[in-house]
Amino acid sequence: MAHFDxxxxxxxxxxxxDRLAIDxxxxxxxxxxxxxxxxxxxxxxxxxxxxxxGVLLISGIFLLMYYIPDTKLAxxxxxHTIMGEVGYGWLWRHMHAVAASVVFLIIYIHMFTGIYYGxxxxxxxxxxxSGMLLFVTFSAEAFSGYMLPWGQMSYWAGxxxxxxxxxxxxxxxxxxxxxxxxxxxxxxxxGRFFMxxxxxxxxxxxxxxVLHFGTLRIPHVNNQDGEEIDFEAEAEKxxxxxxxxxxxxxxxxxxxxxxxxxxxxxxxIYFYLVFYHFEFAMDPVNFDPADPLKTPPHIYPEWYFLWSxxxxxxxxxxxxxxxxxxxxxxxxxxxxxxxxxNVAPASRRGLxxxxxxxxxxxxxVLTIMGKVPPIGIYTTIGTIAAWTFILLWVALPFITKxxxxxxxxx
Amino acid sequence: MSDRRDFxxxxxxxxxxxxALGALYAAKRTWDPLPSVKAxxxxxxxxxxxxxxxxxxxxxxxxxIFVIKVPKNAKPSEAPNGNMENAYDDKRLIKVGDSKFFxxxxxxxxxxxxxxxxxxxxxxxxxxxxxxxxxxxEVLKSPPxxxxxxxxxxxxxMKVVLGEAGPEYKKLKExxxxx
Numbered sequence: 001m002a003h004f005d006x007x008x009x010x011x012x013x014x015x016x017x018d019r020l021a022i023d024x025x026x027x028x029x030x031x032x033x034x035x036x037x038x039x040x041x042x043x044x045x046x047x048x049x050x051x052x053x054g055v056l057l058i059s060g061i062f063l064l065m066y067y068i069p070d071t072k073l074a075x076x077x078x079x080h081t082i083m084g085e086v087g088y089g090w091l092w093r094h095m096h097a098v099a100a101s102v103v104f105l106i107i108y109i110h111m112f113t114g115i116y117y118g119x120x121x122x123x124x125x126x127x128x129x130s131g132m133l134l135f136v137t138f139s140a141e142a143f144s145g146y147m148l149p150w151g152q153m154s155y156w157a158g159x160x161x162x163x164x165x166x167x168x169x170x171x172x173x174x175x176x177x178x179x180x181x182x183x184x185x186x187x188x189x190x191g192r193f194f195m196x197x198x199x200x201x202x203x204x205x206x207x208x209x210v211l212h213f214g215t216l217r218i219p220h221v222n223n224q225d226g227e228e229i230d231f232e233a234e235a236e237k238x239x240x241x242x243x244x245x246x247x248x249x250x251x252x253x254x255x256x257x258x259x260x261x262x263x264x265x266x267x268x269i270y271f272y273l274v275f276y277h278f279e280f281a282m283d284p285v286n287f288d289p290a291d292p293l294k295t296p297p298h299i300y301p302e303w304y305f306l307w308s309x310x311x312x313x314x315x316x317x318x319x320x321x322x323x324x325x326x327x328x329x330x331x332x333x334x335x336x337x338x339x340x341x342n343v344a345p346a347s348r349r350g351l352x353x354x355x356x357x358x359x360x361x362x363x364x365v366l367t368i369m370g371k372v373p374p375i376g377i378y379t380t381i382g383t384i385a386a387w388t389f390i391l392l393w394v395a396l397p398f399i400t401k402x403x404x405x406x407x408x409x410x
Numbered sequence: 411m412s413d414r415r416d417f418x419x420x421x422x423x424x425x426x427x428x429x430a431l432g433a434l435y436a437a438k439r440t441w442d443p444l445p446s447v448k449a450x451x452x453x454x455x456x457x458x459x460x461x462x463x464x465x466x467x468x469x470x471x472x473x474x475i476f477v478i479k480v481p482k483n484a485k486p487s488e489a490p491n492g493n494m495e496n497a498y499d500d501k502r503l504i505k506v507g508d509s510k511f512f513x514x515x516x517x518x519x520x521x522x523x524x525x526x527x528x529x530x531x532x533x534x535x536x537x538x539x540x541x542x543x544x545x546x547x548e549v550l551k552s553p554p555x556x557x558x559x560x561x562x563x564x565x566x567x568m569k570v571v572l573g574e575a576g577p578e579y580k581k582l583k584e585x586x587x588x589x
Binding site (some may be wrong): 179 | 441523537
């Protein structure tokens with residue numbers, strides 16, 4: 001039977017503690033959640049992502065008040081009403097567009113940090129998997145949001161991407177028409193993607209963020225050497241006042257203060273982009289209203305989808321779809337394709353070092369090739385880069401199997 | 411005791427499962443194209459005042475429809491896949507009156523972009539991924555895996571109704587030539 005002190009004043013510390021266990025919550029979630037000391041600024045990217053999601057949510061709420069999900073009115077509600085009439089409407093739009101673009105840059109940095117330091121194995125598999133689910137949901141969120149201004153790029157990207165669901169020679173036109181609710185993207189399409197963008201997908205993202213944090217709590221974050229830290233023993237040292245000796249610091253307030261510093265620098269750059277260079281996140285083609293009878297001369301997705309788009313492009317229809325599907329799911333399998341027990345920076349892992357840098361460079365090449373028109377030498381480079389991507393993943397289990405265990409690791 | 415609890419658990423699970431299936435079906439139906447969208451599926455094109463080798467674009471079910479009165483010599487200027495055949499001899503053309511017409515959905519069979527027509531070269535070129543078609547919609551250069559699709563049609567004098575499968579369309583379809 002719970003004990004409630006009848007003398008505690010309403011909302012006093014003890015009164016709250018009796019009812020909500022706020023001291024325990026605070027201890028478990030922040031003051032005694034331990035972070036290794038041996039980390040660098042790349043460990044702040046998670047908080048940067050959470051903060052950027054917050055910016056997207058808040059700016060999105062303001063945009064939602066004037067946006068109209070109607071194929072005849074959507075374009076003007078964004079480009080005339082929000083941009084021209086609503087006080088500071090331009091600010092919300094530019095913040096939303098820049099954050100939507102920048103969030104993917106940070107996601108990629110966050111992912112490649114995890115790959116470099118091996119932070120996806122030895123108890124951290126679920127962190128990786130929940131993170132990949134977040135990546136997929138963010139991609140869906142970005143795509144559905146891109147439909148909403150109903151410009152030329154919205155319409156034609158919607159056409160091309162929904163056509164993928166006919167699954168090549170399976171020719172599932174019925175499925176494509178079901179997804180669109182029409183023979184071509186129209187009112188039904190805009191309405192349902194609006195719903196996905198402002199309700200369903202954000203809810204899923206928030207649930208997944210909670211899951212992602214949850215998966216982190218028991219294995220703790222990795223460190224720069226992949227060292228297996230006895231967090232309980234190190235925490236005891238910290239609590240006993242041996243702060244120099246302890247290998248860990250509490251999440252709050254010590255790690256958070258470092259996080260907030262990185263956040264500060266990040267937001268200076270972010271707001272510089274919002275105020276002075278927002279145009280990189282606003283494709284000029286999308287300032288023409290959607291026209292079902294006129295394809296833009298060159299259809300390309302936003303920069304963060306270019307690498308997977310380029311894997312689709314050089315092949316014939318069916319092979320391209322298979323390669324594209326491969327690229328979409330293969331990152332999920334990373335913890336199981338890496339057969340080495342070593343948790344260490346890529347630089348100390350033999351062949352994996354070359355694998356890591358080859359993958360990173362290949363994805364940058366794919367991104368650039370996805371942007372240029374598919375002609376001449378670009379087609380050749382694109383094809384080679386697409387094959388390289390596939391072969392790198394096929395090779396991963398073999399090169400990691402060959403890897404020698406690093407001394408001191410099981 | 412536990413038998414009874416198991417039974418109730420299973421019964422509850424079964425009813426909840428049925429409810430979930432019903433809800434899924436309702437959700438699926440909600441996303442189906444509306445009857446009004448499906449009903450607006452017929453378009454009539456009048457071909458009596460058409461000029462040779464000019465691309466006319468019509469609309470059918472929200473999709474662009476290409477119409478060309480194909481001239482006697484419609485050889486493509488070049489064909490990367492070697493198909494240099496005169497499009498006028500293609501079996502996919504539709505005879506209306508004394509002329510042969512190319513009628514097809516103007517969406518590239520690769521990923522649905524609209525190819526542009528170059529009358530002097532007698533071919534379509536798709537700007538998205540570089541696919542090419544001749545004036546009868548046959549592929550001259552991949553990635554498009556198949557020719558431009560011929561929609562269901564029926565010929566009525568100098569008019570063509572799209573959305574209704576007439577005898578000429580059925581013949582083409584049986585021969586596997588519509589796409």
